[in-house]
Amino acid sequence: MILLFLIASFSISAYDTPNDAGSSITLKFSSSLPFISGEVMRKNSDGEFERMASICSSDSSWMDNFTVDGVEYFYKIVLTTEEGIVTSETVSAVSSPQWFHKGRTIMLVMVILVCGFILFFIREARGGKELYVRPIAGIEALDEAVGRATELGRPIMFITGIMDMDDLQTIAGITILRRVAKKAAEYEAQVLVPTSRSLVMTAAQETVKEAYYDAGRPDIFNPDNIFYLTDDQFGFAAGCDGIMVREKPGAIFFMGSFYAESLILAETGHSTGAIQIAGTAMPSQLPFFVTACDYTLIGEEFFAASAYLSRDPLQLGSLKGQDWGKLIFFALIVVGTVLMTFGITVIRNILMVR
Amino acid sequence: MKRQIPLLITFIVGIVMVVQYFIPRQPFAGLFDTFNQWFLIIAVFALILGLMNLVRLHVQKLRRMKGGWGYSIILLCGLVGTIFTGALWGIGTGSPFNYVFVNIQQPMGATMFALLAFFIASASFRAFRARNLDATLLLVAAVLVMIGRVTIGALIWNKLPHIAEWIMSYPNMAGQRAIMIGIALGTVSYSLRVILGIERTYLGGE
Numbered sequence: 001m002i003l004l005f006l007i008a009s010f011s012i013s014a015y016d017t018p019n020d021a022g023s024s025i026t027l028k029f030s031s032s033l034p035f036i037s038g039e040v041m042r043k044n045s046d047g048e049f050e051r052m053a054s055i056c057s058s059d060s061s062w063m064d065n066f067t068v069d070g071v072e073y074f075y076k077i078v079l080t081t082e083e084g085i086v087t088s089e090t091v092s093a094v095s096s097p098q099w100f101h102k103g104r105t106i107m108l109v110m111v112i113l114v115c116g117f118i119l120f121f122i123r124e125a126r127g128g129k130e131l132y133v134r135p136i137a138g139i140e141a142l143d144e145a146v147g148r149a150t151e152l153g154r155p156i157m158f159i160t161g162i163m164d165m166d167d168l169q170t171i172a173g174i175t176i177l178r179r180v181a182k183k184a185a186e187y188e189a190q191v192l193v194p195t196s197r198s199l200v201m202t203a204a205q206e207t208v209k210e211a212y213y214d215a216g217r218p219d220i221f222n223p224d225n226i227f228y229l230t231d232d233q234f235g236f237a238a239g240c241d242g243i244m245v246r247e248k249p250g251a252i253f254f255m256g257s258f259y260a261e262s263l264i265l266a267e268t269g270h271s272t273g274a275i276q277i278a279g280t281a282m283p284s285q286l287p288f289f290v291t292a293c294d295y296t297l298i299g300e301e302f303f304a305a306s307a308y309l310s311r312d313p314l315q316l317g318s319l320k321g322q323d324w325g326k327l328i329f330f331a332l333i334v335v336g337t338v339l340m341t342f343g344i345t346v347i348r349n350i351l352m353v354r
Numbered sequence: 355m356k357r358q359i360p361l362l363i364t365f366i367v368g369i370v371m372v373v374q375y376f377i378p379r380q381p382f383a384g385l386f387d388t389f390n391q392w393f394l395i396i397a398v399f400a401l402i403l404g405l406m407n408l409v410r411l412h413v414q415k416l417r418r419m420k421g422g423w424g425y426s427i428i429l430l431c432g433l434v435g436t437i438f439t440g441a442l443w444g445i446g447t448g449s450p451f452n453y454v455f456v457n458i459q460q461p462m463g464a465t466m467f468a469l470l471a472f473f474i475a476s477a478s479f480r481a482f483r484a485r486n487l488d489a490t491l492l493l494v495a496a497v498l499v500m501i502g503r504v505t506i507g508a509l510i511w512n513k514l515p516h517i518a519e520w521i522m523s524y525p526n527m528a529g530q531r532a533i534m535i536g537i538a539l540g541t542v543s544y545s546l547r548v549i550l551g552i553e554r555t556y557l558g559g560e
Binding site: 021111164166168172227235263298329 | 372375376377378379380383390393396397400401402403404405407408411414421422425459462463466467469470473474476477478480481530533534535536537539540541542543544545546547548550552553555556557
């Protein structure tokens, strides 16, 4: 009678672990009775039960990550209590890989929606529709900064951050570098590009070379102006600071991914009297750049710079689509806030990515 | 072809990386790590290019006796010395390489990082000057947060830490999240431009 009561107060279930690559079964259990130790036992259809893991009273689930997909496994839990040994009922499950991560459905919907908007406006732009993009002071000032450095007879310094070419911000920085380098070539100015990654150096060399060719001035292109310093974060900052102090560039551009070195670089640049324009998508570094630089491209403005500068209708179309995405998020935030205020969690539950 | 093949590779890899996020099963499950490993392999080979560039420029500087050539001697000695100590005696604890790293490289990095405190002070001094209404608001908020987050703040007025916390958790967090939503959308838009080949400046040509 006591044993029946103990078994009844102990529930166990086994199921294929959802949203995974297979080879995993999850065991859920709950017990209201105190136990000294517990063991998870497993067997397949033609074998004997063997001990797989130990559990303690705070555990409520255990994941078996060593299963063969398509094979049925049987589980039971054996608890040692003060009254004696209690064994749970035997449950079974079969593991299998999934074709779709259901916890990310809302993410897929959002990606499709935003990409749909972007593609729609790219199509519109291709059809010749005029698209308005608000003026961005930081981007407008790029040419002015190059011009000022040229007037002062000083070089231009361009830093693409400390991350490699697998970072989208570095790619965005390289894109802006091309525009700056082309303008510098037109003005017969030199662009110094110290890099902290070898791949970035190679990409920057190609980009600047193309820009000088585009401007019709390949004769003044100097590949030695685009050089590798070090992969070390503060070593790179020290190297750039040294160049700023020695070469006294007329304009300094910080375009890419920056971390703690951002203010060290920007403050040193400020002390040299250079006009400074920064662009990054690192929220924690933005206040430093806003403080120390003349212009700062904040987050999305930084990614929009290449489209803005090129005036290519296809690129501008993508900006318009992005704005519509923003509108959707804005609407969701407003509706979600109102609903949450009244204790309705439906929007929050729908938008949660698991 | 010089342009078409990189664009095709970008398109395929871009689409695959998006798809793998939503499909947990093999072969998609391991693709993210696999591509990252491929990138690391390429980056390691590219490091040789960077090293060659570094050595060439500094040797050139020494030959021409350009200003600051003394620093080039230190750099080249450091480079060669570190490579040799690492290659000859390994990089484990107690090795000469480890000694150089712990006693030279790390303190120098820490020194640069420590400079940040002084740069923050000078930047704050400029930012917090009450020139207009916006700057005054910034100044007031900054003073409240700074005082509210140190022990003396609670001694001056016990509500100061709560005010500082409120500023950080609500107005500051709201601003941060607005920026982050913009960044996320900008990233999606830019990635799509790169994947579709609309943005191709990074390839070295328009």
